[in-house]
C-alpha cells in the first residue's frame with residue numbers, strides 16, 4: 001500500500017511519449033499543438049485602408065487644400081494603384097491596399113462628393129489616419145502561437161491566416177477500456193434480479209473524450225483463461241489499458257494475477273485513499289495498465305487523479321493543481337487520503353467547495369449532484385470550514 005503522493009509520483013514517472021502526427025488544421029480543435037506557429041508575412045501584410053472613403057497626400061490638406069478631384073477607385077482585393085497628381089484623391093475601400101503616393105484616409109462621412117470632386121467637410125484630420133500600417137500587429141517570423149498550446153477557435157483563425165492547412169499535434173495514445181464482471185449486462189438489456197447494467201466503461205470513455213482521446217471498449221466475464229488471452233493481445237495492440245473491476249480481494253478478482261502472469265510490471269497495488277484504494281498500476285515496455293477498482297466512484301476518481309495527470313505529462317503539458325475553500329467542517333478518521341465529493345460555487349471571487357456525502361463508492365448517482373473531489377490529506381482527522389485543499393474537478 002502506498003500514499004497518494006507516492007502513487008502520483010510513480011504514475012508521472014512512467015509517462016510515455018506517443019509521438020506526433022499531422023492533421024488538417026480544421027480537425028485540430030482540442031489537440032495539443034506541437035510546433036511553433038510563426039507569422040508568414042507582416043500583419044497586416046500591406047498598409048491597409050481601415051475606413052471606406054478617400055485617400056489623399058496629407059501635405060495637400062496641410063497646405064490648405066479641401067477639394068480633391070477623384071482619380072480612381074482602390075477596391076479591396078485589387079492590386080495597388082498610384083495617385084498620379086498629389087492634389088487629387090483616390091476613393092478607397094476598407095481592406096484595400098493604401099494607394100501609392102497617399103498616406104491618409106478620410107471617411108465618406110467627412111466628405112461630400114459632387115461631379116467627381118470630393119470636398120472635406122471637417123476642420124481637422126490627422127496625418128496617416130484610418131490606415132492600419134503594414135507590420136503594426138506583427139512582423140514576419142514573429143511567434144504567433146507557442147507549441148504545447150491547446151488549439152481552440154482562437155488558434156484556428158491564426159492557423160488559417162498563416163496558411164497552415166496541416167498542423168503538427170501530439171499523437172493520442174491508443175486506448176482500450178475493459179470492464180470485467182459476470183454481474184454486468186449491456187445498456188440495452190433488461191438486467192435480471194442479480195445483475196446490473198455496466199456503466200464504468202462509458203464513464204471512462206466520456207472522461208477520455210474530454211481529453212479528445214478516442215478509445216475502444218470491451219467486456220470480459222470473470223473467467224481467468226479468457227481474461228488472460230484477451231489481455232495478452234491488448235498488451236500488444238494498445239498504448240494504454242484501462243480496467244474497471246477485479247482488482248480487490250474477491251475470489252473472482254483475477255486481474256492482478258493475470259497481469260503478473262503476462263509479465264506486466266506492478267508499480268503499485270493499493271493506495272491509502274478512499275474511495276479507490278485497491279487501484280493496480282503497472283506497465284510493460286509498450287503499454288501502461290491502469291486497473292481501477294470496480295466501484296463506480298473509485299473508477300471515476302482514479303481516472304481523474306492518476307490517468308489525467310499521467311496523460312498530461314505524457315503529451316508535454318503542465319500538470320496544474322487547483323484548490324478550493326472547504327465550506328463545512330469534516331471529520332474523517334481512517335488513516336487514508338479522502339477524496340470527498342463537493343459542489344463548487346464562487347463567493348466574492350473565491351472557489352468554495354461544499355461537501356455532499358453520498359453512500360460510498362458504489363453510489364454512482366451521487367456524482368450527478370457534485371462537481372469535483374476535494375482532496376483531504378491523511379495526516380489529520382478534522383478539517384475545518386475555511387481551510388484550503390486541492391480539488392479535482394470533472395465539470
Ligand SMILES: Nc1nc2c(c(=O)[nH]1)N[C@H]1C(S)=C(S)[C@@H](COP(=O)(O)OP(=O)(O)OC[C@H]3O[C@@H](n4cnc5c(N)ncnc54)[C@H](O)[C@@H]3O)O[C@H]1N2
Pocket residue numbers: 179180181183184196197198199200201244245246247248249250253275276277278292293294295296298361362
Ligand atoms: N475483502 C475486501 N473486499 C473489498 C475490499 C478490500 O479491501 N477487502 N475493497 C473494497 C473496495 S474499496 C473496492 S473499491 C472494491 C473494488 O472491487 P474490484 O475492483 O475487485 O471490483 P469488482 O469486485 O469487480 O466490483 C466492485 C463493485 O463495482 C461494480 N462494478 C464493477 N464494474 C462495473 C462496471 N463496469 N459498471 C458498473 N459497476 C461495476 C460491481 O458490480 C461491484 O458492485 O472492492 C471492495 N471489496
Ligand code: MOO
Pocket residue numbers: 273274275276277278293295298361362
Ligand atoms: O475505496 Mo473503494 O474504492 O471504497 O470503493
Ligand SMILES: [Mg+2]
Pocket residue numbers: 245246247248249250253294
Ligand atoms: Mg472485487
